[in-house]
Amino acid sequence: MTSELLRDLRVEPSILSADFARLGDQVQEVLDAGARIIHVDVMDGHFVPPITIGPLVVSALREQAERAGALLDVHLMIERPERHIADFLKAGADSITVHAEATPHLAYAVNIVREGGAGAGVAINPGTPVDAFAEVADDIDLALCMSVNPGWGGQAFIGRSLEKLVRVRAIVPAHAAVQVDGGVDLHTAPACRATGANLFVAGSAVFGAPDPAQAYRAIVEAAGAV
Numbered sequence: 001m002t003s004e005l006l007r008d009l010r011v012e013p014s015i016l017s018a019d020f021a022r023l024g025d026q027v028q029e030v031l032d033a034g035a036r037i038i039h040v041d042v043m044d045g046h047f048v049p050p051i052t053i054g055p056l057v058v059s060a061l062r063e064q065a066e067r068a069g070a071l072l073d074v075h076l077m078i079e080r081p082e083r084h085i086a087d088f089l090k091a092g093a094d095s096i097t098v099h100a101e102a103t104p105h106l107a108y109a110v111n112i113v114r115e116g117g118a119g120a121g122v123a124i125n126p127g128t129p130v131d132a133f134a135e136v137a138d139d140i141d142l143a144l145c146m147s148v149n150p151g152w153g154g155q156a157f158i159g160r161s162l163e164k165l166v167r168v169r170a171i172v173p174a175h176a177a178v179q180v181d182g183g184v185d186l187h188t189a190p191a192c193r194a195t196g197a198n199l200f201v202a203g204s205a206v207f208g209a210p211d212p213a214q215a216y217r218a219i220v221e222a223a224g225a226v
């Protein structure tokens, strides 16, 4: 099930912009609206300045996601992610993405994710060349191209990412997903789709809206996603 959903054209609500005091309700709103991949942003205060959430929140959402047939897609913005992957696997992550900039042991980190039975993703920052994917391209399920500098929701989409996404699509095998994260909304989603990317992470555009379900559906429609 993991890989099939990742291959669809999908909008992924990012809980980073959700109201954490009512996280379960907010997640349920987007699941009811049809979301089947929930994006979980993990930040350590080192790789990026903010500290967000860890495996406890993944395990808290696990049953709810499972009931809806949805995946928990964990984006690790942490240094030396290989030291923490086991905890996220145990917590129930369905896919785990590590940053190429965050470890000298990228292939090793990808292997731990795969051996743990989860989808393996690699992410690159706006300043990182797409070549960072080259040596692991055959082993990943997902290539994440950041379209903002990671660390915060609500930033403006970096326009140059569109041309970069085309090059990411070309460098990773067809079976791997290409994911765009940062500044994705009603207006930027159609251009992202035109690059060949298929997973669109949207945080503030969904949970920053008065009605997250409606906002989610509007982005799905704009992107021509399912």
Ligand code: DX5
Pocket: 014, 015, 016, 017, 039, 041, 075, 148, 149, 150, 151, 152, 153, 154, 155, 181, 182, 183, 184, 201, 202, 203, 204, 205
């Ligand atoms: C940012 C995170 C994103 C974030 C996107 O570092 O990786 O997933 O939630 O937020 P928006 O959609 O508001 O740019």
Ligand code: ZN
Pocket: 014, 039, 040, 041, 075, 181, 201
């Ligand atoms: Zn993210």
